[in-house]
Amino acid sequence: MTRLILTTDYIYCRSDADDSPDLFLHFGHDFGPHLQRLVFGHPPTEAQLEDRFDVRSEQRHQKRGSHWLDFLPSKRLDRFEVRGIGLAQLCACSETVELWIGPTANDQLELIWLLDYLRRRRAIPRRLSLRPADPLVGSSTEEVAAMDAPRIPITSTHVELASKAWQAFRSPTPQAWVDLLREDLSALPRLRDTVLRLLIELPAPGTGLGSTEIGLLELIYPDPPHRLSVILNTLVYFNGYYRHxxxxxxxxxxxxxxxxxxxxxxxxxxxxxxxTLALGNFRRRQDIHRESRPRLTEFGEAVLIGRADFSRHNPIHRWWGGTELTNANLWRWDPVANVLIAP
Incomplete structure (x- = not known):
């Protein structure tokens, strides 16, 4: 094959150009709206990652979506005879591998995971390169191939840094992730920004909420009340102000x-x-989002302006990387002083 091009979710190629001489494959973990991405929830275990990205086993991959190639176009997989192959095996047997990685925090977590994954399997191709790129969702394979993104040859420096960052993200406290800011991260151009973007999602001093949660309160505040679906779309997709x-x-x-x-x-x-609604009932949840018009309570207004701490009145339980945030284990990040505050 001419090139193996691995892309993240924001550099996702349409399947209408399967005559390309290059093999384009999406290697991300997000296989559906209700399934986990690396940026949200508890990181997958090593066993889960190995199971998803290893060579297909009929015993382990009976359910569609359990293998990393399940949602890739069949025509493309058959043409290159790679159906059921493991990610590490495919990279090891490819002469040239390019990583087309988008700018989002999830894209960058995919990158550091992949480099660590290949390093531990001794499957780093001799001609492996990184091409940081802007979002091109829905682009054709020809459009992606023609992109004039810089090519960065991957060396042991890149791989070691990625492995260190991935292990830091999976650590049971955010301290190792914060420690990355003291190091030279320039080998992976978007890693420093990713470190900071994730840190501001830790609970803040004074409010007990992360950046996105505060953004939700800010958008809910005005009258008349908007539908929750509109608020979500504004926060996520029209995020000029909420760029983080x-x-x-x-x-x-x-x-x-x-x-x-x-x-x-x-x-x-x-x-x-x-x-009580099952997480997998995506359609009903969407209907509720369209029907709901949330408003701030008086307490919510106090939290928004920093006069009340949400965590002192409500249970907290969510994952930030490998850190389980609870009321008793509430790590905070001060975005003004750039200081991590231990529980």
Missing amino acids: TIFNDWETALLAEPLAFGPEPAITALDPELQ
Whole structure:
């Protein structure tokens, strides 16, 4: 093959150009709106990652979506005879591998995971390069191939830095992730920005909420009330002001629910059905998002202006990388002083 080009979700190629001499494959972990991306929730275990990206086994991959190639175009896989192949095996047998990586925090986590994954399997191709790129969702393979993105040859320096960053992200506290800011991260051009973008999603001093949660309160505040679906789209997709948003609309909606259903809610008018509705019932959840017109409570207004701490009145339980955030284990990040505050 001419080139193996691995892309993240923001550099996703349409399947209408399968006559390309290059093999374009998406290697991300996000295989559906309700399935986990690396940026949200608990990171997958090593066993889960190995299972998804290893050579297909009929015993382990009976369910569609359990293997990394399940949602790639069949025509493309058959043409290059790679159906069921493992990610490391494909890279090891490819003469040239290019990583077309988007700018989002999730894209960058995919990158550091991939380099660490290949390093531990001794599957780093001799001609491996990184091509940082801007989002091109839905572009044809020809358009992606013609992109004039810089090519950065991957060396041991890049791989070691990626492995260190991936292990830091998976650590049980954010301290190792913060420590990355003291190092030279220039080998991976977008890593420093990713470190900071993730840190501001830790609870802040004074409010107990992360950046996206505060952004939700800010958008809910004005009158007349808007539909939750409009608020989510504004925060995620029209984020000129909220440029640090790292979650998609599905993940942001899941962040909104604890704001509404605690002992001291910050927002009201969310349908309580969301508390019992299965996460996989995406259609019904979307209907509720379109029907709900949330408002701030008085407590929510106090949180928004920093006069009340959400975590002192409500249970906290969410994952930030490998850190399990709870009321007793509430690591905070001060974005003004750039200081990590231990529980």
